[in-house]
Amino acid sequence: MPKGFVPQSGKSINKQGLAGSLFGSPIMLFFLLLLLGANFYLAREIADCKGRPRGLVCGLSFVAPFVVPLVFVMMPMTAGKAAIVGPRSRVAEAAEKAKTRSMETAAKPAPAARKPNPKPPPEAQPEAQSQPEQPVVNGYYHRSQVKFNRNFFVTELMRFSRAVPVGEWMVVRTIAGEEMWAARVTAVNEEGVAFSVAAGEIWADKALAYHQINEIFIQPMEG
Structure with missing residues (x-):
């Protein structure tokens, strides 16, 4: 065994305490x-x-x-010690101020209400004069401007030669002042023209010579 060697199991080992x-x-x-x-x-x-x-x-x-x-x-709290007062909330202060202002406003007498000034009656405006509605005219032909013949009815008013009405009236006025409301042209020749004319609740054929026609109006059937 070397000199100075102390085994751990020896009695001379230094024991450390709990505090240490x-x-x-x-x-x-x-x-x-x-x-x-x-x-x-x-x-x-x-x-x-x-x-x-x-x-x-x-x-x-x-x-x-x-x-x-x-x-x-x-232990209980000592006598004479006041409870700790927390800081006042800004919301509570604002509510108290608003309450004080409302009480002051309620205490003040309300101002007398002003009577509204009576408005002068509106001046009577003259009623607009109603003007009679003018009939809608899709076409107008006069004997001084147009020569009524077979060529005119075949070319200018060819749409009235259909078997079904086109939705327009052909208002024919003669030199004698007679007026006919025709929906169709039933026949055209060199001497005259025949129309399908409304006669009450029925349709009748009416023939006219070209020299008898004074003027022709074309207007919608709705008008």
Whole structure:
């Protein structure tokens, strides 16, 4: 065995105590300081809540951590200590101001209502003179402008030669002042023309010579 070698199983081995193992480790020392700080913080808050001196509560808490704060929590609040009044809310202050203003406004007498000035009666406007509606005319032919013959009815008014009415009236006025409402042209020759004329509730054929026609109006049947 080498000189100066001491086996671990020997009686002369140095045994480390509990306090040395706690304070010898940096991690354990950190946790102890953390618990001590929490103890003092709790003691200060309880002292403020119960109205006790901070120095007294914190000093006793150093002797008996976490026990003294628990004892002071169970103790009643000291007489003569007013409860801590929190800061007033801005909303509450604004509500009080609005209430005060409304009370002042209600106390003031309301101004007398002004009577509305009577408006002068509107001047009577002359009624617009109703003008008779003019009939809608799609075409107009006069003997002084147009020569009524077979060629005119075959070319200019060819649409009236259909078997079905075209939806227009051919109003024919003669030199004698007779007026006929025709829907179709039934026959055309060199001497005259024949129309299908409305006679009451029936249709009748009416023949005229070209020299008897004075003027012709073309207008819609709806008109």
